[in-house]
Structures are given as C-alpha cells and as structure tokens.
Amino acid sequence: MTATGSDRASAPTRVLVLNSGSSSVKYQLLDMADGARLATGLVERIGERSSLLRHTPAAGDARTREAPVADHGAALEAAAAELAADGLGLDSPRLAAVGHRVVHGGRRFTEPTRVDDDVLAEIERLVPLAPLHNPANLTGIRTARALNPRLPQVAVFDTAFHTTVPEHAARYAIDVATADEHRVRRYGFHGTSHAYVSRRTAELLGRDPSEVNVIVLHLGNGASASAVRGGVCVETSMGLTPLEGLVMGTRSGDVDPAVILHLSRVAGMSVDDIDTLLNKRSGLVGLCGDNDMREIRRRVDEGDEAAALAFDVYAHRLRKYVGAYYAVLGHVDAIAFTAGVGENSAPVREAATAGLAGLGIEVDPVRNAARAAVPRLISPEGSRVAVAVVPTDEELEIARQTFALVDEG
Numbered sequence: 001m002t003a004t005g006s007d008r009a010s011a012p013t014r015v016l017v018l019n020s021g022s023s024s025v026k027y028q029l030l031d032m033a034d035g036a037r038l039a040t041g042l043v044e045r046i047g048e049r050s051s052l053l054r055h056t057p058a059a060g061d062a063r064t065r066e067a068p069v070a071d072h073g074a075a076l077e078a079a080a081a082e083l084a085a086d087g088l089g090l091d092s093p094r095l096a097a098v099g100h101r102v103v104h105g106g107r108r109f110t111e112p113t114r115v116d117d118d119v120l121a122e123i124e125r126l127v128p129l130a131p132l133h134n135p136a137n138l139t140g141i142r143t144a145r146a147l148n149p150r151l152p153q154v155a156v157f158d159t160a161f162h163t164t165v166p167e168h169a170a171r172y173a174i175d176v177a178t179a180d181e182h183r184v185r186r187y188g189f190h191g192t193s194h195a196y197v198s199r200r201t202a203e204l205l206g207r208d209p210s211e212v213n214v215i216v217l218h219l220g221n222g223a224s225a226s227a228v229r230g231g232v233c234v235e236t237s238m239g240l241t242p243l244e245g246l247v248m249g250t251r252s253g254d255v256d257p258a259v260i261l262h263l264s265r266v267a268g269m270s271v272d273d274i275d276t277l278l279n280k281r282s283g284l285v286g287l288c289g290d291n292d293m294r295e296i297r298r299r300v301d302e303g304d305e306a307a308a309l310a311f312d313v314y315a316h317r318l319r320k321y322v323g324a325y326y327a328v329l330g331h332v333d334a335i336a337f338t339a340g341v342g343e344n345s346a347p348v349r350e351a352a353t354a355g356l357a358g359l360g361i362e363v364d365p366v367r368n369a370a371r372a373a374v375p376r377l378i379s380p381e382g383s384r385v386a387v388a389v390v391p392t393d394e395e396l397e398i399a400r401q402t403f404a405l406v407d408e409g
C-alpha cells in the first residue's frame, strides 16, 4: 500500500512494538487505525556465534537468515533495516511511536510512560532488580531513539498491572527496614498479558470486567498466575524477580529460601552459580532435561519416568496456586489459560484442574482437546467456574497502550 496525499496529511496511526528478552528481540508493526499487523519479526540467539533473524511482512513470504548479531542494539538495527526494505522504516511519517516492553518498573511506573532522560535513568536504577531483562529493554529504547530522535518512545511495564496488589500480599515477612532500604517486595511480571487476558475472558463471558473475578495462568517459558478481582489485580505469583511462583521452563519457581543458604554453605556454590542454577538449570529442564512441553509429553507417552515426574511437579504447583487464588478471591467466575503452554497443551490444562470439581472447576475432555486460536470455553455447559483458553497478545496490548498515550497528546 502506498501513502496518498491525504494519508500523509492525517495523524500517524502506526506503532512499532519491541519486546526485548534476555537473548531475543521480537517486534511487530501495527496500524491502530484498523488493527492491521504490517510486519512481525524476531531476532534470536543474540550474542551467540550465529543469530537467527526472521522478518515476516503482512504480504509475502518470511525472510529468514542466520548471521552474527552481537547485542540488542545490533538486533534492533537489523530489524529496522528489514522494516525499511519494505518501506516501513523508523523514519516513516506514518509511525506514531515505538512501544517498548519494559520488564521492571518498580513502584514508580504504574502506567505506560513516555520516555525521557529521567525515565531512562529510573529504568537504569531498576537494573539490579531485573538484570536479565531491563538492560535489554534500555538498549532497545536507546537504539530506537538514535534511529529517529523525534519519534515518541513509550515504556509499557510488566509490573504496572500488579501495582494494585495490596500491601499484605506484596510484602515479604522479613525485617521491614532491610526490605525497604533494598526495595525488597513482590512486584509481579507478565502484567500486560494478565491485563489483556483477564479483560478478554470477561468479554468471552459477555460480562463487564468490573463484575468478574478471574484466575489467569500465563504459562509460557516464564510462567505466572494472577488473581484479578473486577479487573484489578490483587495477587500474583512472581515476586521481587521473575523467579518466584510456578514451575517454569528453566526456572524453579518457589523454593525454601534456605535451599540457597544450604547450596552456599554445604555445596560451596557461589551466588552466581546459584543464580544460574535456579534461573537456567531448574524448572522442567532441571527435572528432566527438556523445557519444551511438547517434547515432555512425547516422552511421558513413551513411559519416560523423569519426564512424568517433571510434568507432575509442574501440574501440582499449578493446582496449588489455583486453590490458593480461589481462597484469595473468595468467588471465582473464570480460570483462563494462556501463553505457549496454556494455549496449546490440553494435558497441562487437564492436570492443572484435576480433582477440583468440589470447587466447581471442571474441564470437558472434548472441548479441551479441540484446537482454535480464539478465546473459548473448555468447561462443561453450566459449570460453576468457567474454564477458558484465551490467547494472549502482549504486542497488541502494548501497541494499544502506547497509541492511547501519544494520541491523547
């Protein structure tokens, strides 16, 4: 599509969304006037010997290549070059803003925020609380700014949706002075997804989000649960960092904090060794060597005991959290499964809700086994608690929040 004279005169409506992970950058270009996805892309294995770049335009085939990409700055420059090749570069007058996923916003950032030097400095100050994520997010912002200094940059924080969690749920029961001095409290993450999915779940039920209590289970590589009362988050499973809570692909989730002391004192491990153990060599991969749920299920079906144990530990933790969040909310209208595992793994959804019929939570096997990329119910007709599969769309939500901010001026 080429820009016409009237297009050029009208206000820009496109938003580029950047989701910089610890070793990848995902991006999407969306037009907020009609919701069109103009391009999507991915740079993976950043900093390794060979990185993978995939750019998918709205029309035409994906372009994939392998090349060394040293850091997140180089990844974003490569993405910008791909976009420019399609006439969608960062200098396009139709681009309204760049929306950045920023993982840690601490207590200050409760809303999407237009980035200036002061905001950059605060995101920098939060690096010790998210050492794997915030530096990548900062590089994304700085590179986008350098590519087009006039373009508004908006930070959308993973933590923002959880800033409503009440103090009694956000506090760890440790010495208050020490906790406050070092900003030790529960922040929660994946908030953009929890916000989007809880709202979409209310829509699926045909009700206003303010009337509905939802437990959201975001099960990707990272995984977290949240309890959302009337559209407001009141509890979530991740804490100071994205390590607490559910069993994840490579992260342990909850452990007795004394495990860390024990590994230090008795096993002689350093803080960095333990950090790597809990973040990268734990969870599903630690239990059975695989973190992809498809592969784990294949092994379970073949009678592999380590894979079966990993699956059971994962499902048991999920059931515990569902029960706990039921108690937190008092009344639950719906449970929503989302992200890679939640959207695709019927065995996980079945196991996570097994034995909970006494709480009104049931899954219909035929509905659960069906596949569709739209929000849908998997509980039997008339069941007390609706169980749903609701695909998440963090990029769309970031684009909406970004556009709402720049559009209001």
Ligand SMILES: Nc1ncnc2c1ncn2[C@@H]1O[C@H](COP(=O)(O)OP(=O)(O)O)[C@@H](O)[C@H]1O
Pocket (backbone or CB within 6 Å): 219, 220, 221, 222, 249, 291, 292, 293, 294, 339, 340, 341, 344, 345
């Ligand atoms: N068809 C499937 N069946 C089971 N699990 C799947 C399927 N497709 C993807 N997954 C799981 O989803 C995970 C990735 O989820 P995703 O939400 O994309 O994660 P992230 O954004 O954290 O990288 C994979 O590790 C894999 O275990």
Ligand SMILES: CC(=O)OP(=O)(O)O
Pocket (backbone or CB within 6 Å): 021, 103, 158, 189, 190, 220, 221, 222, 223, 242
């Ligand atoms: C915060 C977090 O855990 O993010 P991800 O799941 O993308 O690693």
Ligand SMILES: [Mg+2]
Pocket (backbone or CB within 6 Å): 220, 221, 339
């Ligand atoms: Mg994700």
